[in-house]
Amino acid sequence: xxxxxxxxxxxxxxxGQEARLRCSPMKGHSHVYxxxxxxxxxxxxxxxxxxxNIIDESGMPKERFSAEFPKEGPSILRIQQVVRGDxxxxxxxxxxxxxxxxxxxxxxxxxxxxxx
Amino acid sequence: DAKTTQPPSMDxxxxxxANLPCNHSTISGNEYVYxxxxxxxxxxQYIIHGLKNxxxxxxxxxxxxxxxxxxxxxxxxxxxxxxxxxxxxxxxxRDDKIIFGKGTRLHILP
Numbered sequence: 001x002x003x004x005x006x007x008x009x010x011x012x013x014x015x016g017q018e019a020r021l022r023c024s025p026m027k028g029h030s031h032v033y034x035x036x037x038x039x040x041x042x043x044x045x046x047x048x049x050x051x052x053n054i055i056d057e058s059g060m061p062k063e064r065f066s067a068e069f070p071k072e073g074p075s076i077l078r079i080q081q082v083v084r085g086d087x088x089x090x091x092x093x094x095x096x097x098x099x100x101x102x103x104x105x106x107x108x109x110x111x112x113x114x115x116x
Numbered sequence: 117d118a119k120t121t122q123p124p125s126m127d128x129x130x131x132x133x134a135n136l137p138c139n140h141s142t143i144s145g146n147e148y149v150y151x152x153x154x155x156x157x158x159x160x161q162y163i164i165h166g167l168k169n170x171x172x173x174x175x176x177x178x179x180x181x182x183x184x185x186x187x188x189x190x191x192x193x194x195x196x197x198x199x200x201x202x203x204x205x206x207x208x209x210r211d212d213k214i215i216f217g218k219g220t221r222l223h224i225l226p
Binding site: 004033035037042043044045048056058089091093104105106107108109110 | 150152154157158159160161162165213214215216217218219
């Protein structure tokens with residue numbers, strides 16, 4: 001029973017390039033959440049998605065960042081024109097249900113993005 | 117913003133019980149208390165959660181006070197592998213967004 005799979009584990013991008021981070025939720029989970037952790041800081045919520053819907057994007061920076069969770073395939077967090085301040089660990093989590101559930105999340109191992 | 121208050125760090129001797137406190141004085145009746153931990157930049161790991169009653173699983177015990185304004189996570193026999201940042205979170209079930217605070221950095225001393 002595979003857990004939440006994130007890839008790549010490490011990603012290096014030059015300033016101005018695009019970064020694409022992928023997250024495959026646990027089998028049977030239809031809710032995906034993205035978090036960012038800057039070096040030596042805590043986890044910050046970014047976005048909550050269900051299949052083909054963005055439910056809460058209150059933590060997403062207004063520019064350059066976008067997320068999707070298509071009907072088929074993994075969830076994608078996309079960062080356009082990366083800057084050095086985007087260097088961080090990006091964690092994805094999934095849960096089986098949303099509203100009304102007391103279930104916790106299952107987190108992936110994260111993608112470490114380094115912008116050079 | 118996180119609705120919980122935790123000490124920034126704690127030490128515990130290996131083999132002893134680690135008791136991690138959490139204050140959540142503004143908790144609402146429909147909010148659960150969750151505990152997660154993050155071991156050295158790995159993805160956070162779910163530990164336990166509860167609403168009113170004390171809970172126990174293979175990892176830990178959760179003791180919630182009768183007024184629900186505070187709780188304690190107990191790791192019964194701490195090992196070096198329990199060194200991590202422990203997060204106490206309150207969350208309404210219908211709001212799936214989990215907000216992490218600063219947590220408690222637990223050091224297990226050999």
